[in-house]
Amino acid sequence: MTAPLRVAVLASGRGSNLAALIDARSRGALPVEFVLVGSDKADAGALRLAEATGIPTLALDPRGYPDRRAFDLDLFARIAASGADLLVLAGFMRILDGEALAPWAGRMINIHPSLLPKYRGLHTHRRALQAGDAEHGASVHYVTAELDGGPVIAQARLAVDPAEDEHLLAQRLLPLEHRLLPAVVGLIADGRLRLEGHGVILDGSRLPAPLLWDEAAGLRRPA
Ligand code: GAR
Numbered sequence: 001m002t003a004p005l006r007v008a009v010l011a012s013g014r015g016s017n018l019a020a021l022i023d024a025r026s027r028g029a030l031p032v033e034f035v036l037v038g039s040d041k042a043d044a045g046a047l048r049l050a051e052a053t054g055i056p057t058l059a060l061d062p063r064g065y066p067d068r069r070a071f072d073l074d075l076f077a078r079i080a081a082s083g084a085d086l087l088v089l090a091g092f093m094r095i096l097d098g099e100a101l102a103p104w105a106g107r108m109i110n111i112h113p114s115l116l117p118k119y120r121g122l123h124t125h126r127r128a129l130q131a132g133d134a135e136h137g138a139s140v141h142y143v144t145a146e147l148d149g150g151p152v153i154a155q156a157r158l159a160v161d162p163a164e165d166e167h168l169l170a171q172r173l174l175p176l177e178h179r180l181l182p183a184v185v186g187l188i189a190d191g192r193l194r195l196e197g198h199g200v201i202l203d204g205s206r207l208p209a210p211l212l213w214d215e216a217a218g219l220r221r222p223a
Contacts, residue, residue: 003033007084008087009088024185035083037057038060090111090181092110101143101145112141117149125170156173
């Protein structure tokens with residue numbers, strides 16, 4: 001038996017996506033070991049959750065560093081010291097320094113609440129509603145120096161109700177995020193997914209478009 005994938009998670013907030021990953025592992029649906037949960041916010045719910053689960057935690061305050069690069073270099077050095085094979089950004093609300101993240105190319109993924117390349121950055125739900133989009137969703141992508149710009153691995157889509165507000169839309173999307181992220185981490189843990197240049201390779205062949213989350217079938221290739 002091979003050793004389980006060692007996963008570190010960074011989160012700035014409540015940590016519901018982290019909770020979904022932990023839950024998938026407890027159910028035996030995700031063959032990983034969580035080696036570290038880190039945050040830039042000492043009061044992040046994600047840290048409390050990790051502590052309660054017995055996962056080592058790290059809280060680093062960016063204000064203690066001269067600039068972004070110094071913070072990111074220290075953060076990533078500590079994550080590397082944890083022995084992580086994969087770094088998952090699950091609601092980590094910071095822009096990352098390109099040089100600091102370079103060693104993690106192909107080993108760092110992020111979940112973002114929009115159908116990328118639409119709506120990089122903040123207020124994604126509001127922007128989708130304002131644009132009158134019929135569909136909204138979430139994406140999991142490999143992280144590159146370009147903000148929310150790395151190759152997209154998989155997406156979950158949902159129909160927008162034009163009468164709803166951004167909070168309700170976010171609330172309806174979140175359960176889909178909670179299935180999408182563990183499913184993608186599962187593909188990586190099973191050794192089925194990798195990044196090659198800007199291409200996402202699944203089972204040895206390049207994906208022409210992101211995988212789609214299907215409530216009945218799980219992740220599937222686009223038609
Ligand atoms: C999630 O909706 C995630 O997609 C988003 O933050 C939320 C974190 O929630 N991430 C981003 O906006 C990254 N640009 P959580 O702390 O409950 O997992």
